[in-house]
Amino acid sequence: MKILKKGIRNVMVITVLLSNIGCDQISKNVARDYINYGEKISVVSSYLTLTKVENSGAFLSLGNTLPNFIKIPLLTIFPSLVLIGMLVFILRKRKMDLNYSLPIAFIIGGGIGNLYDRILYGSVTDFLHMNFQFFQTGIFNMADVSIMVGIFWLLVIQINTKKDKPIESF
Incomplete structure (x- = not known):
């Protein structure tokens, strides 16, 4: 019975993870195809706008000026190892319930979405702005x-x- 519960939990975790990656990649592809670089499209007055930029750094472009020999390990290799470790952890941990594994799946899914961009395009496509x-x-x-x-x-x-x-979930 515990193996079945763990299996169902893991299917739910993988579903949430893949859904997050899918939504991210679909939205980024739409932004790449239909928004010009730097263009501002008002969605909700000036409160929500679409503005495509490419971010070669991390959060708020931190590290975008670093040389590649530092940027690649710091922004690609290290995050890859952390995301793999997190995924293995939540899939193998027997006592972790959905209260913890699903939000962690959101974090991993988002991390993989950005990492995928960084590996494939050399930068991450950002396009949402709220004011x-x-x-x-x-x-x-x-x-x-x-x-x-x-x-x-x-x-x-x-x-x-x-x-x-x-x-006791962990």
Whole structure:
């Protein structure tokens, strides 16, 4: 029975992971095909715009000026190893329930989506920008959304976990 539960959980994890990668790659392909570089398309007034940029660095273009001999290990090889390790961990861990494995699958899916771009194109396609006047984002993509949803989900779980109750899922 435990093997069946673990198998169902793993199928759900893989489904969530592949869905996140698929949504990210489809949206990036649409952005590449239909938005000119630097073009601004208003979706919801000035609050949500589409603006295609290529990010050769990491979060908010950090590291985009690094030489390739540093950038490739730092932004491609190391993240690949971390993502593989995270995936193996959640698929093999017997006691990890969906409360933890699904948000981690969101994070891995987003990471793979951006890593795929970096390997295939040498940069990550970003195209979403939000501006709420008092706060605005950098330009991001659906992989970034997946990563942030996964992180936020894990934070909510941790906040809602009673302090006197030990976490036995891991």
